[in-house]
Amino acid sequence: MTNTIYDDGASASPARAKLGAKVRAKLSRNPMVTRIANPKLEIFGRAHFATPQECAAMRAMIDAGAEPSALFSGSSGSEYRSSYSCHLDAHDPLVIGLTNRIVALTGLDPTTGETIQGQRYTQGQEYRLHCDYFGITASYWPRMRAQGGQRCWTAMMYLSDVEEGGETQFAQCGFMIPPREGMILIWNNLRPDGSPNPDSLHAALPVVKGTKYVLTKWFRERPWTPGS
Numbered sequence: 001m002t003n004t005i006y007d008d009g010a011s012a013s014p015a016r017a018k019l020g021a022k023v024r025a026k027l028s029r030n031p032m033v034t035r036i037a038n039p040k041l042e043i044f045g046r047a048h049f050a051t052p053q054e055c056a057a058m059r060a061m062i063d064a065g066a067e068p069s070a071l072f073s074g075s076s077g078s079e080y081r082s083s084y085s086c087h088l089d090a091h092d093p094l095v096i097g098l099t100n101r102i103v104a105l106t107g108l109d110p111t112t113g114e115t116i117q118g119q120r121y122t123q124g125q126e127y128r129l130h131c132d133y134f135g136i137t138a139s140y141w142p143r144m145r146a147q148g149g150q151r152c153w154t155a156m157m158y159l160s161d162v163e164e165g166g167e168t169q170f171a172q173c174g175f176m177i178p179p180r181e182g183m184i185l186i187w188n189n190l191r192p193d194g195s196p197n198p199d200s201l202h203a204a205l206p207v208v209k210g211t212k213y214v215l216t217k218w219f220r221e222r223p224w225t226p227g228s
């Protein structure tokens with residue numbers, strides 16, 4: 001007899017649906033949070049989540065730590081994501097404080113959150129269309145599955161305005177969001193039933209003028225254990 005482990009990474013999941021409902025409820029009752037009305041995607045925004053001083057400090061952290069972005073698969077070509085990125089030091093007091101605030105805002109379990117990633121896009125740099133959830137046919141999926149499973153929610157904060165370009169475009173949903181310093185976006189990469197939502201497809205459009213800085217924190221369905 002073989003041991004078959006049922007892989008629900010690409011299907012509906014009551015556990016992920018429950019997680020989605022919890023975060024949705026928490027964000028929906030926060031008067032500082034706005035839901036961006038769209039039938040295809042659950043996405044919320046909160047302006048001035050971080051102060052200009054905090055944003056400046058985090059931009060400096062990214063400038064100090066930036067190295068060319070690595071994509072998981074490595075197969076999409078170097079032009080796929082041309083920004084510079086780094087993992088922020090999880091022991092830095094500012095990073096700890098911000099992480100705590102993101103957790104408080106969303107109600108997500110802090111143990112499910114990946115390390116915050118900082119990214120910087122200079123003129124012409126972009127992050128082409130992609131989904132944040134994992135495809136279960138990808139070579140890295142078995143490892144990602146063991147290390148916390150699907151990415152459910154994305155919290156992304158703009159650390160700068162951008163003079164021109166650099167919008168976050170949700171291509172299937174017909175809208176894009178211009179970067180505003182201090183604003184955080186939180187979206188569900190899954191449908192209400194916990195299955196991956198292809199309409200969460202998004203891109204960081206090329207920066208035309210100026211420099212764009214963002215922080216991204218992805219949350220998994222289970223505690224994140226990168227070392228396992």
Ligand SMILES: O=C(O)CCC(=O)C(=O)O
Binds near residue numbers: 127156169202204
């Ligand atoms: O920089 C952006 O606007 C989008 C970033 C993004 O999609 C990500 O970090 O997953």
Ligand SMILES: [Fe+2]
Binds near residue numbers: 130131132202
């Ligand atoms: Fe993304």
